[in-house]
Each structure stands twice: as structure tokens, then as C-alpha cells.
Amino acid sequence: MAEPLLEVENLRTHFDTEDGRVQAVDGISFSVEHGEIFGVVGESGSGKSVTARSIMQLIESPPGVINADAIRFKGEDLLEKSPPEIREIRGGEISMIFQDPMTSLNPVMTVGEQIAEVARHHLDTSESSGFWSEMKRKYVTGASHESESWRRAIELMDMVGLPDPEQRAHEYPHQLSGGMRQRVMIAQALAGDPSLIVADEPTTALDVSVEAQILHELLELRDEFDVSVVLITHDLGVIHETCDRLAVMYAGELMEKGKTGDVFEDPKHPYTQALMKSIPQITDDREWLDVIPGSVPDLVDKPAGCPFRERCEYAFEGCTEPLVEYDVGEKHTAACHLHSDEVNKELTDRPAAPESHEGPSEQV
Numbered sequence: 001m002a003e004p005l006l007e008v009e010n011l012r013t014h015f016d017t018e019d020g021r022v023q024a025v026d027g028i029s030f031s032v033e034h035g036e037i038f039g040v041v042g043e044s045g046s047g048k049s050v051t052a053r054s055i056m057q058l059i060e061s062p063p064g065v066i067n068a069d070a071i072r073f074k075g076e077d078l079l080e081k082s083p084p085e086i087r088e089i090r091g092g093e094i095s096m097i098f099q100d101p102m103t104s105l106n107p108v109m110t111v112g113e114q115i116a117e118v119a120r121h122h123l124d125t126s127e128s129s130g131f132w133s134e135m136k137r138k139y140v141t142g143a144s145h146e147s148e149s150w151r152r153a154i155e156l157m158d159m160v161g162l163p164d165p166e167q168r169a170h171e172y173p174h175q176l177s178g179g180m181r182q183r184v185m186i187a188q189a190l191a192g193d194p195s196l197i198v199a200d201e202p203t204t205a206l207d208v209s210v211e212a213q214i215l216h217e218l219l220e221l222r223d224e225f226d227v228s229v230v231l232i233t234h235d236l237g238v239i240h241e242t243c244d245r246l247a248v249m250y251a252g253e254l255m256e257k258g259k260t261g262d263v264f265e266d267p268k269h270p271y272t273q274a275l276m277k278s279i280p281q282i283t284d285d286r287e288w289l290d291v292i293p294g295s296v297p298d299l300v301d302k303p304a305g306c307p308f309r310e311r312c313e314y315a316f317e318g319c320t321e322p323l324v325e326y327d328v329g330e331k332h333t334a335a336c337h338l339h340s341d342e343v344n345k346e347l348t349d350r351p352a353a354p355e356s357h358e359g360p361s362e363q364v
Contacts, residue, residue: 004031005196005228006055009069013047013054016063020300024050026252032196037222037229039243039260041236041275045296047252048232049099052200055230056096057086073196092122095189097199101181105173111184112169115156115191116149122192123152156187160217179210186217190225198230203238215242236279240264245331248272251296251307253323258332268334271308306336314338 013025025047032038040048053059054066057078071078073094078086090096098104106114150169157165160183173181182202189197199218203211215238221227231243239246239260246263248256248271256269267273277290294311297303303310309319318337326339337343 002034003075004072005034005074006032006230007070007072008051008055009071011051011054011066011068011071013050013059013064013066016065017300022299023302024252024299025054026302028247028249028252028254030247030254030257032228032230033244034195035222035226035228036244037218037231037242039239039246040230040232040249041234041239041246042249043234043296045299046249048234048249049200051249052096052198052230052232055198056090056094058090058096088122091118092192093194094196094198095192095194097182097185097189097197097202099201099204101178101185102173104185105181107173110170110172111176111181112150112153112157115153115169115184115188116147118188118191119149119152123149152191153187156190157184159190160184160187160221161213162187178206179214182206182210182214183217186214186221190221190227194227196228196230198232200232201234202231203233203235211238218242236275248275251302252299253307254325254335255308256332256334257325258329262329262332266329268328268332268339269336270312270314270338272334274311316343318343 008031009029011025011028012023015022015024028047028051030038040051042048050059054068055071055078057066059066066079068079073089078089081089105111109117154165154169157169162168162180162183168176168180173184176184185202197218202218203214206214218229218231219242222229231238233239243260245258246260247254248263248269250271255271256263256267263272264276267276271292274290274292278292280289292311297307297310303320304322305320306312306315306323309315312319316337318340321337323335324337324340325333325335328334328339
């Protein structure tokens with residue numbers, strides 16, 4: 001069996017604050033295969049973005065600290081790499097698309113130059129990528145329009161669906177719409193010819209029609225270039241339409257993992273089931289939407305055992321025990337003691353899957 005492209009084993013990321021230690025990511029493990037889109041879904045504050053930044057080693061220390069048994073990429077542990085080695089991998093072999101392109105793009109550089117800069121640093125071009133050469137291009141001359149990096153920038157802008165890329169390449173981020181800026185971010189992520197793209201809520205600020213276009217672009221890029229994607233979102237509709245496999249995250253821990261179709265058709269964790277029930281459907285005749293009572297626990301003083309137990313209608317005394325991942329299907333796991341062989345199923349009344357089996361495809 002082929003080795004996964006990315007393997008994350010027992011990742012823990014915490015932040016030391018005045019109020020105490022915040023355990024933002026608490027012992028999660030997952031893998032990403034070659035050429036797949038892997039989704040990480042959960043409500044705000046569940047630790048999704050911290051997970052992405054931990055993989056990329058973009059957590060500022062202090063106050064943040066990353067610990068893991070391993071974060072292996074192509075079989076090599078990224079935690080053992082030196083800062084210069086990580087900088088070569090970041091933006092090259094692994095790229096990231098951030099949630100808000102307006103705060104990620106340089107406002108005083110043309111978008112073409114920003115894409116070309118990544119190409120110069122991570123591809124074998126004949127252009128110098130030294131400090132003073134880059135400063136001159138950024139603020140004085142710009143890149144030569146005959147250079148390899150500039151031609152690469154135009155090619156990528158065209159590839160991600162930007163209209164009239166030769167003209168747009170000379171424009172600044174504020175001159176573009178939100179959808180265009182996000183396409184520039186995708187082009188920039190592709191400029192280093194990556195094997196893995198980490199996309200942190202790339203469609204959150206976009207309207208539904210543009211969101212669908214961006215997601216379609218990601219699918220096409222995956223198919224054309226065999227690029228793997230870790231897609232982080234709070235939108236189950238996006239996951240359903242885009243991802244091959246998914247992980248459901250809550251309070252820094254993974255509640256459920258599996259193939260997207262399997263999880264949507266038969267969710268095994270009460271939290272996943274509650275999320276599914278809260279999604280409006282076209283066929284709904286409910287007067288009120290279902291909601292999950294309570295709120296996410298304080299990560300400074302998180303309760304022992306399952307972090308969802310205070311909000312779970314199926315909670316019992318065993319939920320205070322440390323979580324264990326149980327196999328509940330083919331490559332499908334759930335971190336819920338209801339699936340333990342030692343639990344009396346009659347007393348705990350193991351929850352059934354939601355009635356709807358079609359998933360929230362109407363949302364995308």
C-alpha cells in the first residue's frame with residue numbers, strides 16, 4: 001500500500017496565556033493520501049486553523065508550542081527540519097491558501113509580481129532571488145515581462161480562471177474583487193509546484209456563486225496536477241461537495257473520521273449527528289431548526305473525557321473516561337464510548353443516523 005503523503009500523529013498545540021494554558025489542538029491524528037481532498041470540519045473555535053498552521057509551523061512561539069509524535073510529509077518528519085529547510089518546503093512542496101486574501105496579499109505589489117516571486121524562490125529559474133534583487137523588483141522595476149517567473153504567473157492566473165490575466169497581473173489587490181483575489185491566492189499557492197495545499201476556509205468571505213466556482217477550481221486542479229488538498233471549513237455543504245474523506249473536529253479533538261459518503265450517510269458520533277440535524281434541507285417542514293444546546297467547553301479548563309459530553313443527549317458515566325477511537329466501518333472511526341463492546345447498548349440506546357441520507361448538497 002502506498003505511503004500517505006501527509007501523516008499527523010498525536011498533534012498537540014497549546015498557547016500559554018494570562019488565564020492559563022489553552023490546549024487548542026489536543027492529540028489528533030490523521031493522514032492525507034496522494035491526490036485526495038481531505039476535509040476538516042467543525043464549528044468556530046474547534047482548532048481547525050491552529051491545526052493547519054501547526055502543520056505549516058506558522059505558530060508563533062511564544063505563546064504557542066507545537067508538540068507531536070510526528071508530522072511526516074513524504075515520509076520525512078517536518079518537526080526534525082531546520083528553519084531554512086521548513087522555509088523551502090513551505091510555499092514549495094506545501095502551500096497554504098488563507099481565509100482572507102486581502103490580509104495575505106501585499107497591498108503595494110502587483111498580483112503578478114507576488115505570484116512570480118513564489119515561482120522564483122521555489123522553481124529552477126535563471127533569475128536571482130537574492131534579497132536586493134527582490135527589493136528592486138518589488139519597489140522599483142518589477143519583474144521583467146519576458147522572464148520565466150512572470151510568464152509562469154500569467155500562465156497560473158489563466159489556469160485558475162482569472163479573466164484577461166495579462167492585464168490583471170499589473171493590478172493591485174484592492175483593484176480586484178474578492179473572488180479574483182482568492183484566485184490569485186490559489187495561483188500563488190500553485191506557483192511553487194506543490195504536492196499539498198492547505199486551504200484554510202478559502203471561500204468563507206465569498207458569495208455562493210463565487211464559492212462554487214472556487215471549489216470547482218480546486219477539484220480541477222486536484223484532477224489535473226494530482227495535488228492533495230487539506231480543506232478546512234465550518235460548512236458541511238462544502239465538505240459534501242468537495243472532499244473524499246473528512247474529519248469532524250470539536251474542542252481541539254477529532255470526533256469522527258471517514259469517507260465523506262459514509263459519514264454523511266451514517267454518522268456515528270453524536271456530535272456529527274447533531275451537526276447534520278441542524279442543517280436546513282429543501283424538503284424541511286420543521287418550524288424551527290434543530291440546535292445543539294450549550295456551548296463549547298473552556299479550553300483552559302476542559303472537562304475530562306469526551307469534550308462533547310455536557311451537550312450530548314446520550315452521555316453516560318463512561319464519557320468521563322479518556323477518548324478512544326473505535327472502528328465503526330471501513331476506514332471509519334468514531335471517538336465515542338457508545339461504540340465500545342463493554343457498553344451496554346440497551347441502556348445507552350446507541351443513537352441512530354439522521355433520517356436524511358442525501359447530505360446538504362443544496363448549500364453549495
